[in-house]
Amino acid sequence: MQAPLNMRQFVKALESRGWLKRVSEEVDPFLEITALSDAVMKAGGPALMFEKVKGVSCPLAINLFGSPQRMALALGVEHLDEVAGRLRGLLELELPSGGLWSKLLSVLPKLKELKAFAPQKVKSAPCQEVVLRGEQASLDLLPILTCWPQDAGPFITLPQVITADPDTGKHNVGMYRLQRFDEHTTGMHWHRHKGGASHYRRAKELGQKLPVAVALGGAPASVYAACAPLPENLPEYMFSGFLLRRPVELVQAVTSELLVPAEAEVIIEGYVDPAEPLRVEGPFGDHTGYYSLADDYPVLHVTAVTHRKDYLYPTTIVGIPPMEDYYLGMATERIFLPLLQTVLPEVVDYHMPAEGVFHNLVFVSIKKDHPGQAYKVMNALWGQGQMMFAKILVIVDADVDVQDPQRAWWEALNHIDPQRDILFSKGPADVLDHAAQLPCLHSKMGIDGTKKLPGEGFERPWPERIAMDPEVERAALARLKAWGLVTPEK
Structure with missing residues (x-):
């Protein structure tokens, strides 16, 4: 099964399986979409495509990854363990001694199969069918959700935030929330342990601005890779190429040298200036089920917005579990088990x-x-x-x-x-x-x-678990089925 290369392929695949519901009535991105989506998520319901969102002309897709089956489809497999099996196969070779996680992972980009999935640069891309710069590059084009009553404002919640190391040019892709301050600025919620924050600190040391690009959509595998706990020496788009079984196509941004996914729905381009004062970001109703507190973070200044002609806005909500993000985390749990077992x-x-x-x-x-x-x-x-x-x-x-x-x-x-x-x-x-x-x-x-x-220090006998004799249990189960006290599936 081929993994979807973009959001429209993913939506089509979900819809063909009856896993996506279209909603034609107008809905409000202020609280209402969250209330509707949360109830569906908690009930184990389908992905949702809100076709008419108040204030914008594009549809909004949510809960796309909200089940084990949808998560597997996003990565082109029947079961997530299949991805783990492929990764396990790559690890069946002689590895550096020492058993250290960093040494183990340092060999992965050098493996022939992974190198075959290195991203490919293209000259033109669907994500740049429409190019808006300056004042026209407005975040008002997007149905950014205000999810919970005490949120500080609307937040972009499913982004691929792309930066490059100021010294090496090596790209990092992370999933960091973005609070919309106005139509041209957002907060940049970089935790200190993340790759983007490291690039920001280095740019500050060098006294230079840090270019940033935010991709919305693209291959579902790339969305997942942005939140996967990858080591620094395994590029996110190389890993998503491994998941896709083909290289991810990247195109140069229109206002910087950053490379962005060609199949994305929307690209927000801009920069963060480390010389600029930090700004209060938050609170935000987070995946813990509690509001994360307001704190000071850098500001992203938007220089351009590019998008497909018929773009959609993929998003998610977080809150009291279980939510859609649980299934993204489940993918990480299954996929990275072989790496953990190697250490x-x-x-x-x-x-x-x-x-x-x-x-x-x-x-x-x-x-x-x-x-x-x-x-x-x-x-x-x-x-x-x-x-x-x-x-x-x-x-x-x-x-x-x-x-x-x-x-x-x-x-x-x-x-x-x-x-x-x-x-x-x-x-x-x-x-x-x-x-x-x-x-x-x-x-x-x-x-x-x-x-x-x-x-x-335990010298006493350890007791055995209670268990019925297997033959007696089988005979009893047969009688219970005959009496109608258990279903045949039992």
Whole structure:
């Protein structure tokens, strides 16, 4: 199955499967679209195409990634594990010694298959069918949502924010929200740990403005890649090319040397001036389910807006989980499992449940064969990329299905002595963690929910789980079906 190359292909594929609903009645981008979409998301409903949005002439698409099936379709597979399988195949070669995440990932761009998917530059592109500069380059063309009552204003929520390292020219693509201040400026919500923020700091050191481009739409794989936790040495558009099984086409922006995705719906071009005072951005109803607090951030000045003649506006909302972003996170969980297992081969699986909003809770199952192994895994995970933000790690045995949080908690809570099996540590916190001791710094808790070994000081016998005799269970199930007490599917 071929992954969609742009949003219109994606919409067509969703619609052909009955996974997208068109709404022809006029809707308001101020709160109403969020209220409508949130109810649909919580009910496990379809993607939505609002064809008539108050104040603009373009349609708005939302909840495009809002199920495992739609997320898989976005990446051109039947199941997300297929992508993990392709990545696992790339890793079956001799790797640098040391087992360090950075060393492992440093080889990925050098692999022949990935290099074949390096982006290709083109001279013209659909995203530049209409070019608006200066005063004409107005954000009023877009149905930017004000999502929640206490939001500071409308926010662009599904962008690919493109910057380049001022020294090397190497591009970074990240998904950072943009608060619309007026028709020509937005906030630039760069967290200090992100690539765009690093480019901003370097531009400030050099005393120069930093060009920025914001892509809306394009290949769904590129939208996903913008929020995937990729290392600096694996370019986002190379990774999205790997997902697409063909190179992403890029075109030069009209007011800078940045390269932008040719198949995007809209490109917002501009710059951030590090010499300019920061501006208050937020609050914003965030994926934690709480409002992230107002803070000072750089300002993006718009120099141009380019778009397709018949463009649409892809967006999303975040809030109390589960939301659409949960399924984007699920893709990361499935796709990056092979990389995690290369660094920690004892890891069987891991899961970030919706209630943990990615960084608050992670279940990890391991093949345990020596004392203290659960603590080894905890400390190693806190040193791996964005896993450094994980607030609570729960380690369980290999035969525990961590995709079932209720089962995982039952196992872990049965197996712990709190004084013995809980480890506290300290490290970086997600900027959005409002409970952190200090901004970007918090404590962490690791729970060893594995069976304890004699080498860990446990000398008593470990009890067996209760389980029915298989033959008796099969016979009983057959009788229950005959009596109509369980359905045949059971």
